[in-house]
Amino acid sequence: MIASYASTSERIWHYAFRMLCGLIIVFLILPILVIAPLSFNSDSFLLYPMSGFSTRWYEEFFSSPAWRQAFTNSLIISPFSTLLAMLLGTPAAVGLTRIDFPGKGLLTAILISPMVVPVVIVGVATYLVFAPIGLTGSYLGLIMVHAALGVPFVVTTVSATLQGFDFNLVRAAASLGANPLTAFFRITLPLVAPGVISGGLFAFGTSFDEVVVTLFLAGPEQSTLPRQMFAGIRENISPTIAAVATILTVLSTLMLITLEWLRRRSERLRAAP
Amino acid sequence: MTQYSATMPAPLDTAPEASLQSRLRRAERMNKLKYGALILPLAIFLMLTFVWPIAALLKRSVDNPEIITAFPQTSALLRGWNGQALPDDGVFAAFAGEMAQIKGTPVLAAAAKRLNMEVPGFRSLMMRTVRATPLEAGASAREVLIDADPRWGETATWQLLARNASPYTMRYLLASLDHKVNEQGKVVATSPEEAIFVDVLLRTFGMSFVVTVVCLLLGFPLAYFIATRPVKTANVLLMAVLLPFWTSILVRVAAWIVLLQSQGLVNQALMHLGITDHPLQLVFNSTGVYIAMVHILLPFMILPLYSVMKGISPVYMRAALSLGCPPFRSFWKIYFPQTLPGIGAGGLLVFILCMGYYITPSLLGSPNEQMASYFVAFYTNQTINWGMAAALSAILFVATLLLYAIYTRLVGSQNMAARAR
Structure with a gap:
């Protein structure tokens, strides 16, 4: 990379810069790599060097009723809130890209705002309003608010996909006799599916990692995995936490790989003649 | 097809022009x-x-329901009172009557708690007074009340009631800016020992600013490095940025506790290198909070910077270099100005997100690092003071909204997630 005629100071700068970037990458990655091995540690301290290999912390995770219930709750709340976010966000994104009206910018800003409003405010506000109507301590309340937090991701990713979408295809389908529903399911949806799926993955990730709203809205029966982890870290951070962290990291890596695959696929499709 | 038929002569239509227009x-x-x-x-x-x-x-944050609910009639009368001399007998009678009605109910307790916020000792005053009610037939309300507590004979006591006889109050919003309304009805600063909220807000903005600057200092070189690599290398390096971005915040917090604890890897490394001979306190103080916050928010800085840098053509820099401009000068004069939109977008995004953080400071910090969000949660969960929780939320919300408005002006709200990726 470096030219043979480069001066000494240029060489020093070149390598110093590379080292700096290397250190920043270590800073980004190290915390994620450091915790997985410790979840297989045989003694109960989260310290290196490890004393031996054991899967007891995973056994403890799967046999503890509290953790099991938290895991089950997460597997109920996140998929449903993701589904809700996708069902509401996808049509809205189609609508927003197709028409213009006064106040559209403001409406878009409001639809996206759950992404930026501090979650504590969302948590306290929904607690204030949901408590009198019995939506606190219920799955429904949590699913609704998690969907609201995830929906901006669906709207933005689907809108981004629609930027490159040729609506003449829908017209062509209509002129060939397809009714609007058929045209949507046979033409539009397959083409924007990558956007819908990646938006859904973002929404799922948001819900699956959500603590603050859950702290305010969930009763003891609705405690989720992050909520349980939050309590665990606050009290006493144990290797069981490391085991849960490892499971979550594997999960998020899988989601990232899926997203990356989707992105490359759509890039390939776009590049194809 | 419709267009084609519309341009055809339309013999059957009576007014083809108007009909086409209206049909369109x-x-x-x-x-x-x-x-x-x-x-x-x-x-x-x-x-x-x-x-x-x-x-x-x-x-x-502006609601003031307690007094109106407890003493509707007295409130109405006090709104017509001039506030100079003691109120007339009608007010005393109405007050004593309403006291008797709500004796022993939570409504009275709420009103007493509310007034006690303004003047400490008012709760006991109310409780002492309510014991004197209901009045015996024919007794003078004024005498009974002043007999129960001489403070009912002071105009200041009634002024306090009168000030709260309206359904709205600025009290909570003023309190969250360390101000209050004094006995004369003027807005004054609260005493230094009670004034904590301006500090909390300044700390919130200050910490967000520091985190944003550190993220920029770390994110800029890395984004530049990635943007100038060939596609394959850039993709691998981007994964290194995206993996932490996708990892649960709680996992990262737990990881930092493990790394930074007194016998953790960081302290081991520091002692091994001879930088220190005893373990440093790196977590449960501001160091830990800053490190974890920067780690969590760094991808939000790198990704917008990267997407802007990727669109900058390298030919301008090359032109500057070939014309004899030294490398650093041409970088500063030619390349850097083109990255400003990315710096603006990334910086605002990091600042906005940082301001609202709750989990990271509460798990990794001491009480001295808690930001505005913590106090919103505190007033909701611990002391159940909705007014204060709402007022602090309002300030945080307005600050977020202002920055978000600037952000949407800068990059457009649609692009937010696209850039955040």
Whole structure:
């Protein structure tokens, strides 16, 4: 990379810069790599060097009723809130890209705002309003608010996909006799599916990692995995936490790989003649 | 097809021009309705689960229901009182009557708690007074009340009631800026030992600013490095940025506790290198909070910077270099100005997100690092003071909104997630 005629100071700068970037990458990655091995540690301290290999912390995770219930709750709340976010966000994104009206910018800003409003405010506000109507301590309340937090991701990713979408295809389908529903399911949806799926993955990730709203809205029966982890870290951070962290990291890596695959696929499709 | 037939002579139509125009307009309207109907469900859903709750919370910051609920009649009378001399017998009688009605109910307790916030000792005053009610037939309300507590003979006591006889108050908003209304009805600064909120707000903004600057200092070189690599290498390096971005915040917090604890890897490394001979306290103080916050928010800085840098053509820099401009100067004069949109977007995004953080400081910090969010949660969960929780939320919300407005001006709200990726 470096030219043979480069001066000494240029060489020093070149390598110093590379080292700096290397250190920043270590800073980004190290915390994620450091915790997985410790979840297989045989003694109960989260310290290196490890004393031996054991899967007891995973056994403890799967046999503890509290953790099991938290895991089950997460597997109920996140998929449903993701589904809700996708069902509401996808049509809205189609609508927003197709028409213009006064106040559209403001409406878009409001639809996206759950992404930026501090979650504590969302948590306290929904607690204030949901408590009198019995939506606190219920799955429904949590699913609704998690969907609201995830929906901006669906709207933005689907809108981004629609930027490159040729609506003449829908017209062509209509002129060939397809009714609007058929045209949507046979033409539009397959083409924007990558956007819908990646938006859904973002929404799922948001819900699956959500603590603050859950702290305010969930009763003891609705405690989720992050909520349980939050309590665990606050009290006493144990290797069981490391085991849960490892499971979550594997999960998020899988989601990232899926997203990356989707992105490359759509890039390939776009590049194809 | 419709267009084609529209240009054909239309012998059967009586007024072809007008009809075409109106038909087009009709079609346009139908189109708007059709696509508007697609947006509507989401708009309604967010109204119910997001906009309405936040509006209700913000309204709470100026709500003052306690006194009006407890003493509706007295409140109405006091609103017509001039506030100079003691109120007349009618006010005393109405007050004593209403005291007797709510004796022993939570309504009285709420009113007493509310007044006690303004003047400590008012709760016991109320409780002592309520014991003197209901009045015996024919007794003078004025005498009985002043007999129960001489403070009912002072105008200041009634002025306090009168000040709170309105359904709205600025008290909570003023209190969250360390101000209050004094006995004379003037806005004054609260005494230094009670004044904590300005410090909390300044700390919130200050910490967000530091985190943003550190993220920029670390993110800029890495984004530049990635943007100038060949596609394959850049993709691998981007994964290194995206992996932490996708990892649960709690996992990262736990990881930092493990790394930074007194016998953790960081302390081991520092002692091994001879930088220190005893373990440093790196977590449960500001160091830990800053390290973890920078780690969590760094991807939000790198990704917008990267997307801007990728679009900068290298030919300008090359032109500057070939014309004899030294490398650093040409970088500063030519390349850097082109990255400003990315710096603006990334910086605002990191600042906005940082301001609202709750989990990271509460798990990794000491009480000295808690930000505004912590106090919102504190007033909701611990002391159940909705007014203060709402007022602090309102300030945090307005600050977020202002920055978000600047952000949307800068990059457009649609691009937010695209850039955040």
